[in-house]
Amino acid sequence: MKVIKSAFKWIGIIIWLFLIFAFMQVPAVEETPLYSIDSQQQFIEAYRHVNLLHNILMAIIFTVITFIMEWYVCTWLKNRLNFSKKLSKKYLILAIVAGILSFVLEILITPSALSNLNQPDVFTETLKTPLGVILILDLILIAPTLEELLFQASIQKGVFRNLTPWLAIILTSIIFAAAHDITLNLTFFHRVLSGIIYGYIYQKTDDIKMAILSHSISNLLSLIICCILAWT
Structure with missing residues (x-):
């Protein structure tokens, strides 16, 4: 009976985590009018059908819902979050350096990601519109x-809490990379390394x-560089 109860508990947790992952995609979906474009005109046509108020409300609602769900699953997994923990200057510096390192690794491992920015793309075109505010907030605050x-919080120190720290960090980083894109390429490798960096921090x-x-600093630096290269 105890085994069955434990099995149902973990099935519930896994389903809950999948729901969290699904819900956290909504702000990213609402930040742009479409996924990719072949021309600027295509973007302009798609943007005409955007209801800005709807996009903003959906981003806010699902951000709040996802945050609450994550808070409860962390409690469920015996990893109580404490956002009021006193900031340490030493740890602040460490976190900033880690964010810069993640960004530098992205440039070194996947330089091709910045090679096509002179072509029309959803990212830079969205930044020129009011939706750009949602995009920026998602990149530097919501997504991180x-x-x-x-x-x-939920997987590394929740699901994998009984594993050794480094094993938990590595497994979580692989899941982190796979959740973005399962394709085994240099981008996947960079995301694994970034996951390890954030997990270590x-x-x-x-x-x-x-x-x-x-995570926020890494995204912010990428955003700044992309904007500079795209608009020069």
Whole structure:
């Protein structure tokens, strides 16, 4: 009976985690009018059908829902979050350096990601519209927060809490990379390394805010470089 109860518990947790992952995609979907474009005119045509208020409300609603779900699953997995934990100057510096390192690794491992920015793309075209505000907020605040709560807080120190720290970090980083794209390429390798960096920061500081900060800084630097290269 105890085994059956435990099995149902873990099935429930897995389903809950999948729902979290599904819900956290909504803000990313609402930040752009379509996934890819072949021309600027195609983007303009798609943007004409955008209901800005609807996109904003959907992004806010699903961000809040996802955050609440992550908070409860962390409690369920015996990893109570503490956002009021006192900030340490040492850990702040460590988190910032880790974020910069993640960004540098992206440039070194996947330089081709920045090679086609002179061509029309959804990312840069969206930044020129009011939807750009949602896009920026998602990149530097929403996505880092929701992803670190799911992967590092819920999985690394929740699902894998009984494993050795480094094994938990590595397994979580692989799941983190696979969740973005299962294709085994240099981008996947970079995401695994970034996941390891964020996982290490969380393990070292025991403060999810530091992992979120690292992720946010990496995304912010990528955003800045992309904008500079695309508009020069």
